[in-house]
Amino acid sequence: MTKRHVDIPPEAQATIDQTIEHIDTRLAEEALAPTIAELLADLFGDWDAYQRYRNGETVPPITRTRLQSYDPRNALIETEHWAEQKLSALQEAKCLRYLWEGFDLSPLSNNLAFAIPFRQTLANHLFAEAGDGLRLFGGIKIQCGHNIVMGDNVVVHNDVLLDDRGRLSVGDRVSIADRSHVHTHDHDTVDQTEVTTYETILEDDVRLGYGSMISAGCRIGRNAMVGAGATTLGDAPPHHIVAGSPAKSVKVKPGWGSVADNLGPLPDNRERRRLPTELPESFDEFDEFGRNLSPLKTYRDRPSERASTDRPAPLRRQPLYAPPDCPHYATGGLLGRWAEDERAPPRPVG
Known part of the structure; x- marks a missing residue:
């Protein structure tokens, strides 16, 4: 490995450890939304102004709107429109996601000595399961959070989309390069509001190259590698290197030929991982497009x-x-x- 171990000054590390422990304790509180508001106000240096606002002091309208927006209950996010998600789970996950995305905009996100353990702590509370030794970098876009299962020693680099509108399973020691997209849902080609969710699986030791896209319902086999810019429309066999758009197997990793399957097109088994859709008996349907879905005569x-x-x-x-x-x-x-x-x-x- 060509990396060296680097330590920050002991007094700085002690302060970070104390802060992470404090945040972990706060995130276990039952009233989560007010906690998130206080943490965000503190992260952005707005603590004094936030206290004045909470004490009823008069502040300008824009300042009041900004301070109110630290509380996730006063904010709207796209996930809340998704009727197939359980509302109770969404509301809890919303608070934690709100802190996740807010933290990425704060100055502290640039300090990896703080940012890496902070995101590990947040993942412990947000994900369905979060392993140890996670290295989660900045700009990771998470759709829900509570539908992610992630193993140990996973590395997710900058500006990655982890779509867990369906179910996302990530094994141990997986590496996901910058700007990769991992999907768990598809939209109908005619009616864009019709959504199908899947389970997408990245098995142990998988590597995704820069800008790769894993389509909903795909399974990337153990120790497989997806090339930069590739788009998978099927399952990648274990120990294979797949590349292209649509991706196909181009070779077996050197030294793994004796345990790898034969080369060939990627099998499409996505329908096996299709998840059932359960909608509430009554809900206010929201169609942001309002398109005419009937074929038009020429x-x-x-x-x-x-x-x-x-x-x-x-x-x-x-x-x-x-x-x-x-x-x-x-x-x-x-x-x-x-x-x-x-x-x-x-x-x-x-």
């Missing part, structure tokens, strides 16, 4: 509309000719360029 099939007098005349094209002082005039002046509409003046020739 213009050729609508003679009444084609003959309508209030429809503008179809655009016709005409050739552009060069003026007499142009060198092309002697050859007839046809330049091979066309005006888009004879009703508009010809464009200049140049």
Whole structure:
């Protein structure tokens, strides 16, 4: 391994250890939302202003809105619209996710000596299961949080999407490179509001290259590697290297040929991992698009509309000719360029 062990000054490390222990204790409190508000206000150096606001002192409207927004109960996040998620689990996870994303915007997120143990502590409370020795870097986007099972010694680099709208299982010693996307849900191609959730599995010792995308319901086998920029639409066999879009197996890892399956296309077993959708008996359905999902007839099939007098005349094209002082005039002046509409003046020739 080409990394060296680095320590910060003992007094600084002692302060960090004390702070992490304090945060861990606070996150175990039953009234979680007020706790999150206080932690965020403290992280952003707003503690005194937040106390004045809570004591009823008058503050400017923007300041009041900012201070109110430290409390997740006063904020709206996209996850709350997802009707297939249990509301009680969402509400608890929302508070912890709110702290997760807020922390990434704070100055302390740049100090890995604090940020790594902080995210480990937060994952212990947020994930369904969180292993030891996690190294979770900045900008990780988590959809829900409570649907993630993560093993020991997992490394997730910057700006990774961990979509757990379905169920996400990550084994031990998995490495996920920057800007990778791991999905657990799909949208219908016609009705975008129709969502199908899956279980997506990254087995032990998996490596995902930079910018790779794991489609919902895929299983990446033990010790497999997904190349940079690859998109998997099926299961990657153990010990294989898969690359491309859609990804296919390109080779077996050196030294693992005796225990690896034969090369070939990635088998698509996603339907086996499809999760049942359970919606509440009554809920206010929200469609942000409001699209017409019925097939439209072509213009050729609508003679009444084609003959309508209030429809503008179809655009016709005409050739552009060069003026007499142009060198092309002697050859007839046809330049091979066309005006888009004879009703508009010809464009200049140049």
